[in-house]
Amino acid sequence: MATIYEVAALAGVSPATVSRVVNGQRVSEEKAALVRAAATELNFTPNRTARTLRRQNSEVIALVLPDIENPYFTSMARGVEDIARAAGYSVVLCNTDEDPVKEAKYLDIAISENMAGVILAPASDHTDLQHLIARGRPIVAVDRSTGFDIDGVMMNNRHGGISAAQTLVEAGYRRIACITGPKDIETAQERSVGWREVVTKAGMFDRPDEYLRYSTFRVDGGRSAMHELLALDNPPDAVVAANNLMGVGALQVLTEEGLTPPRFGVAVVGDLPFTTLSPASVSIVRLPVRHMGVTAARMLLERIDGDTQPARTVVLRNEIVPATAVGAPLV
Amino acid sequence: MATIYEVAALAGVSPATVSRVVNGQRVSEEKAALVRAAATELNFTPNRTARTLRRQNSEVIALVLPDIENPYFTSMARGVEDIARAAGYSVVLCNTDEDPVKEAKYLDIAISENMAGVILAPASDHTDLQHLIARGRPIVAVDRSTGFDIDGVMMNNRHGGISAAQTLVEAGYRRIACITGPKDIETAQERSVGWREVVTKAGMFDRPDEYLRYSTFRVDGGRSAMHELLALDNPPDAVVAANNLMGVGALQVLTEEGLTPPRFGVAVVGDLPFTTLSPASVSIVRLPVRHMGVTAARMLLERIDGDTQPARTVVLRNEIVPATAVGAPLV
DNA sequence: ATCGTTACAGAAATCGATTTCATGCACAAG
């Protein structure tokens, strides 16, 4: 690959002039033409490593996510990517597997690669952002909050849990259980809080938490929790799944047991993009996840452009899509 | 962030010595200890941009994929990532959206960032790899082949199409249609070729291609193609979907029309990770996609380590998982 | 005692761009 020096030599100008042409600074049209010809001839592309080293700022933003196999996060990634690339940035996707150690490593890399900024869905509530903040790198938290005073884009998780449970109540289910994610993940907690409020207010259980299961935010997690719930002495007749993958797991178990909705009520917080369910047998709390990505990317770009206003947190609304084909509870 | 000069100053040695300690070269234990102490004190992390510029080689590999929202590719990405990070490399995921222009841009970036190598699932068969090859960057093609003499990891797509169609024949379906992807995508073509062989051999149709639909490799594509097929004068009683998303689309339409399998036979080339189908009502050709990622990453790492043997192409086997709950055709 | 070898470590060059600083030229104002 040609360097700026070779282009300069061929064009008969100094490297500085080549740089100015490439970066759109004032250069006489005569020399600019020479440079452009030479650049085309040698097929010159500026070396980004050198540029980044000098400018102390690369045109790459890191998107650090707990699980890239989850359509929830890939959808968010699309939102981020569309905005970022329109602004000339590339996005590198980093998968933490909900592991704070991997996460820390990626954040270090983001610093030492001089990345322009970071969009982070924290793996836990202990994520340490000191280095990044000290280094002055813009960061936006998505999906989950951090203990730090940085921009964030969240959604109203408690409200999501309430909507999901409420729609099942309205459909006539009597014993609505809940399957949620790990205790140290904020979204898991809050969605179950919403569920608990509803079932408590409805006087549904003496001890609601017997019908609450914590598990992993994965299909397996939904499956095992659903099995446990069905094995209870007095099993539920409906369930709120706190994320998409758990919802899939729960539905798989129910299908296997012949308890397809609406015989057994199911409401899921999150979309199920790849299901083949009959239309609207399951209530869905649609999460504005692509839009979260878009918003986070916009906020990050503002910061990269030097915006120094105090940290903002944007909370997006979600929207319940109730099952239309609602039937009677089983028992 | 501390630089190597600051560490050197604090430790009372030269930057060269600090570099040697960091990179594990011979340094007296005495000075090494001083350097380590200083590095810890200042929380030193080498600037990767500077390192990459000097070494002409970054510890990043690019994984360029047509659709990161497809679980097929995210699963592949996981395979790549697991191997790469175990070898100390990070993986940047680039989404081309099946767009050769976006793809070309990412490949240019891979060069100008001095990335260690590229794993590419080409967006079309016109992908130009001249620059990359001229630059000597290792590349491995996955999923789809290129016109260039480079390493590749493929699977036997024709065989996948044959298996899918064959299992439906054996289940007793009489008019097996096929939904496949765009004509200029090799995997789409080959899978439909496999299907055509089977239905031709079975003497199923006078003109098989009336039961073949080309569409996009997406849920929408599967939906619209399925609608078209059902609207035929003499509609099919079964369908081979050439990828997972098309399979989902087809199944959605069938579910909506009350034609749930096994009333209507469905075989899909590719896994359906997030469905809630009753067990094994659909035949699946399991594709070794994670393993493709793993294999591609291993091959790439060998090349990065300087292996110069002639280009290899590895073809992985796939495996049919027939529907167990097979019923009679509708008509 | 001298020479050769090895180990260690610092000085300086290097990677390829950007950017500051300095220079020279042209043109306008005085």
Next chain:
DNA sequence: CTTGTGCATGAAATCGATTTCTGTAACGAT
């Protein structure tokens, strides 16, 4: 004619690491 202003441009410094080159000291062999 002189001075001032501004613009185009090149020379050189710079970003932060790695690596080559060079020098010195120590030690063993002759």
